[in-house]
Amino acid sequence: MGQAAILTVDDDPSVSRAIARDLRRRYGDQYRVIRAGGASEALEVLKELKLRGGRVAVMLADYRMPQMNGIEFLEQAMDLFPHARRALLTAYADTDAAIQAINVVDVDHYLLKPWDPPEEKLYPVLDALLDAWQATGDQELPDxxxxxxxxxxxxxxxxxxxxxxxxxxxxxxxxxxxxxxxxxxxxxxxxxxxxxxxxxxxxxxxxxxxxxxxxAGLSTNPGRDFYDLIIVGGGPAGLGAAVYGGSEGLKTLLIERQAVGGQAGQSSRIENYLGFPDGISGAQLTDRARRQADKFAAETLNTREVVGLRSDGSARTLTFADGGEISAHAILLATGVSYRPLVAEGVAGLTGSGVFYGSASTEGPACAGSDVYIVGGANSAGQAALFFAKYARKVTLLVRGDSLESSMSYYLIQQLAQVANIEVRTRCEVVGAHGDGHLQAITICDSKGGTKATVECGYLFVFIGAEPRTDWLGDAVLRDGKGFIRTGSDLVVNGDRPRGWDRDRDPFYLESSVPGIFAAGDVRANSIKRVASAVGEGAMAVALVHRYLEAQ
Missing domain, CATH: 3.40.30.10 (Glutaredoxin)
Known part of the structure; x- marks a missing residue:
């Protein structure tokens, strides 16, 4: 099929010639550099390449073009070459457009014009895009x-x-x-x-x-026996720590027992995360964070459950459910929280057969024309309601409290009110689930009138409360009465450090009752339960790990 193409699209002839010149200088011996003077011309080029069996590795499109801007072009180009990497060329005034491109067409990068010197501002970006494309090529991955x-x-x-x-x-x-x-x-x-x-x-x-x-080719075995930092849990806090740990040169391993992304990864839309004004799905955010961690050589270990933690001198050792062990200088506990089970007659037997915990987005299309009920009043429940409203005939949000205001973000409450097929019912709860082989009905108790009613229901999604995943820790570190890990100043009572503390200093802000063991994100006592704060704590933990290691 010959050389793969790098396509540039810019209606300014001088800019078009300049970027093509710089690209040929660096990549001309390996790739075919094609330049087009506008979006329509570029689409014709792509169609011809498609018909001839050609391949496209990277597409760079200028944002400001007549008739069709760069974002609109990339949307259409993705239909022809979905695996090509995409970058937007923007001026300093167009950074909003670049962010829009990231949200709308999942652009991999944006480049500010001018890009001189290319050795610093152009080639490193293209090298990364080409490496990513070469990892998958332009072929459909076998399913x-x-x-x-x-x-x-x-x-x-x-x-x-x-x-x-x-x-x-x-x-x-x-x-x-x-x-x-x-x-x-x-x-x-x-x-x-x-x-x-x-x-x-x-x-x-x-x-x-x-x-x-x-x-599926996911990594399930570590590449080494000892690390600088091991992170337990692959939610926002764990991913944030993996990115910063890897980027700062620490030999970093992230262990996830189920799916990287945690509860945030299940979110259909996160709209209050910095830098994404149009929102981003939890899956997209997770994928980008995972790719960043891979870029900085942080390892990810999948489907391995950690069941024990102990100190071996200066090392900290984790035990897996299968009996295996892995050690590091420092451990970060970022196991997050899990949804509390719904205690009601019949629910346990129908879990996975109509009753689901979390958004279970794979069930969206199957809900077409059905009545969906969602239990919970926090952001995750609101986001799920908006997601399933696209498919279901009607979505009913069942809230135990008097209102949503105390538990859900204002912007979500406003969005729910604008969707015609979403109903919010307060002061009610599910007390029973019924069905033969799969969920067919639920019984709802309305505390306002003290009445019970059984209604047809094929899908029930539960988002109630949060339980920390810390039972496996036993007495390895101090936890509060609800199981959340105590850290930093919470461990110092009346000037007294925790029992067994062997350092001539107070615990660092995110450090647990055992030196070298840290906690970040939702699993930490008194943490703020938001994606941004979890990512921030993950990054902060790496800085504190460095301080800990320097003092060793």
Missing amino acids: IRLVGHRWSEPSFQIRDFLARNLVPYKYFGADEPEGRRLMEAADAGPESIPLVVTADGRALPRPSVQEVAEA
């Missing part, structure tokens, strides 16, 4: 195929795992023709459901999540 039952909890767990880890897959019902063909080819019976067929044709009957992760 994992999953055969399952619509209302099977094990089938849902695998679908949810693949979706949250951004692993391409195709789902087929066991009663669909393609599902039956895959089962016949694998010589698999009903007892093999869920059945996973890997990209290379291997059949995995009723696989564990770790087996699915390995089949």
